[in-house]
Amino acid sequence: MKYSSVKCLRLICNLLFLLTVSVQAETNNIFLNSVQGKFKHMPESKLEQRLLKEYGSLWINNNSVLLPNLLIFPSETETLNYQNKLKLAKFSSTCALQEPAFKALQKAQQIAQSQKLSVSQRGTDSCLRSYKTTQDLWLSRVKPNLDYYVQNGKISTATANQIKNLKTPSQIEAILKLEQEKNLSFDKYRQGSILNSVAAPGSSQHLTGLAFDLAEFNNPQVRKIMNQCGWWQTVKNDLPHFTYLGLQYESDLQKSGLKQFKQAGFTFWIPNF
Numbered sequence: 001m002k003y004s005s006v007k008c009l010r011l012i013c014n015l016l017f018l019l020t021v022s023v024q025a026e027t028n029n030i031f032l033n034s035v036q037g038k039f040k041h042m043p044e045s046k047l048e049q050r051l052l053k054e055y056g057s058l059w060i061n062n063n064s065v066l067l068p069n070l071l072i073f074p075s076e077t078e079t080l081n082y083q084n085k086l087k088l089a090k091f092s093s094t095c096a097l098q099e100p101a102f103k104a105l106q107k108a109q110q111i112a113q114s115q116k117l118s119v120s121q122r123g124t125d126s127c128l129r130s131y132k133t134t135q136d137l138w139l140s141r142v143k144p145n146l147d148y149y150v151q152n153g154k155i156s157t158a159t160a161n162q163i164k165n166l167k168t169p170s171q172i173e174a175i176l177k178l179e180q181e182k183n184l185s186f187d188k189y190r191q192g193s194i195l196n197s198v199a200a201p202g203s204s205q206h207l208t209g210l211a212f213d214l215a216e217f218n219n220p221q222v223r224k225i226m227n228q229c230g231w232w233q234t235v236k237n238d239l240p241h242f243t244y245l246g247l248q249y250e251s252d253l254q255k256s257g258l259k260q261f262k263q264a265g266f267t268f269w270i271p272n273f
Contacts, residue, residue, distance in 0.1 A: 031257025057234035063246030073202035
């Protein structure tokens, strides 16, 4: 029985579609396979999946660093239990990093200096942070924005007060739900998601001693040097933020399941799933 040309074309298109879906599924699995076994339990809830997409690039790191086995620390106690196990080195009096990250940053600084450039921290909270610091930064966005939306009739006073009094994990979910369902923005300038502005408490890469806020982030030459030393931009819209991944080449990032996200001349490496 002979197929008509139309049937043949349909068959070919269907096969190509199935092949594309199969390749994409395999690509998506690369990242999840890379981080498999690094968590006490794989992130499954809607909130965990969102945070893994935002900050999960960190977990492809296999370079003698100590990664947390939690995607989000529930409190200061769990954060300190993890941080007390870290082997830290001081880049400056206000900047502590895990030793491999410190050595890589020191190398980047030396290369930059040889080219008459600089690698320096952006502020006093550019490196390792406490849980309280991440919580304070979160609340500095949440409380003023809740008050703003009450004043503008977007939400009720009762709703705002209820959210302010929620425990942190529930408060994170409530804010993200308001953003999605009511199209409200909780970043600093009310132009996007709060996660574009600050990390959810307990989920910041800065809690690991593997993140660094770079003062010279606008200089493409300095960004290239940072990349050569294993430091990459991994959090969309957070331009000064670099994460130590310990990998020197873009091809290695891709093999670990990361993909490029380009915006305004900057390249971010984010989980591809």
